[in-house]
Amino acid sequence: MARMVTTRNKVISTTAAWLVGFLIFFPILWMVLASFKTELEAFAIPPSFLFFHWTTENYVTVQERSDYFHHALNSIIIAGGSTLIAMLIAIPAAWSMAFSPTKRTKDVLLWMLSTKMMPPVGVLVPIYLIFRSVGLLDTRAGLIFILCLGNLPIVIWMLFTYFKEIPKDILEAARMDGATIGRELIYVLTPMAVPGLASTLLLNLILAWNEAFWTLNLSTLEAAPLTVFIASYSSPEGLFWAKLSAASTLAIAPILVLGWFSQRQLVRGLTFGAVK
């Protein structure tokens, strides 16, 4: 009797999980499907789910109209660059806060997080003006700079949490074994922190890849990443659902692939912590 109930519960919860998973995934699926429709079918009511005229003409048009590879390269440079710099700053910062905290450490962390509570649009005008006067508008360097600053609080916060979980004893053991601070970092702390570092890196990469506010506002063409490429399809000339979908599919494809292959790492880092 009890066994039957648990089996039934299992079936129910599994079904529910799949349902929720499908619901969450549906917009992406719908976007991919729409990218293979003609513009007419794309907004036909009632919509056709699978039985439409499959075409790849949207992809061809999109690539003709705007250079996908130019934007993709920008995205890679900007997301990769800002993530790398953020990690370089965040690792020592989080390390010192986790292992030699002072009375103000908690305050500093909260202050850093509080900068994320301010809506970015509140500082758009000053930042835009600063960028214009120092010639950073529509440059990759400018975008790397602003995305790095934007994500830094979250990166530091995440790393701090991972580092906190590393037993202090082990670092002290290294110190007793004669390791200098630098060698302690290289030989002991970093290897233990790798899962945490990897998931922070991946998450930051995804955040930077998808960041749309600053990239849309501070770049036009030269440095424009894929977000700008997508946005150009919801233009005043009209909304082209199929082409917009094709552009979006192209834009998220690289990060989706990266996420897919690193999902184990990502989940492990996000749930189990760094050491156990």
Next chain:
Amino acid sequence: MGQITLQGVQKSFGPVHIIKGADLEIADGSFVVFVGPSGCGKTTLLRLIAGLEDVTGGAILIDGRNVVDVPPAKRGLSMVFQSYALYPHMSVRGNIAFGLKMAGVTRDEINRKVEAAAATLNLTPYLERKPRELSGGQRQRVAIGRAIVREPKAFLFDEPLSNLDAALRVQMRLEVTRLQKQLGTTAIYVTHDQVEAMTMADKIAVLNGGKIEQYGSPLELYEKPANLFVAGFIGSPKMNFVTGELAKQQGATTIGVRPEHLKVERNGQGGWHGTVSVAEHLGSDTFLYVDAGPQGVLTARYIGELDLHPGDKVSLIPEPARIHRFDDSGKSIRA
């Protein structure tokens, strides 16, 4: 060489004064145990010597050199942590070799030393395993191996055996003592287990509330406790304390007699009269808890089996030479 001297060592954490001036002389090659109740500052004192905490005041001399400003890596001491603190990502070999690698020892010599240490500690079959693939006792041995391989001036142990089961603890206790004697390296060992303290130590420092109450050999502490605290702390079961008229007759505020120094007589004449309230028969020993009226509950230990049961009337006769006398302030009075 590994002679360690503490001179008025103090430590505060913010406003809290934890170590209130410790003076200690640890001879080269000796085995010194810090013992005391939980929270008395044993670990803190050990960490001060290690350099993992900075002193608030006083001096720590290693071979005559004040090391209070020297980082732990440069003090030439090694430590065995209660949690073992092995490097989880390194093999047993890597763990033991790490200190040598940091010291820039050549690869051949590292291998030779690691293998020698592993052989001493019966770790040879496990050299390529990761710590998580070892049992608690094996991990403990790796931690000890990591400490000995560097040939430090002194070993610092912080309750290294407290996570092991009773049988293994006894075995490791013997092994650690044997190893220390064989290497002749100074050792400081923290424990709150007084059996460990009594059996392992050349000298014991009894700590209480951040102060060293007494420093001496195990038998010195047992036979000549400096004060009430040490008298009560060393020895199991605990020393009996009697106050009031009986003590006054001996010219003291409190007198103390160890359970093993009370002679038990059934319906006897002299001594202190009482009724057995609990009798524990261990075969080898008999422990009696005797309700002795004005003297309170007294514990007596009899070597061997004694056929006494709750309700039996007994008299307890203290050996006169084994009565400890303490004054108003709890200090021992020596004739």
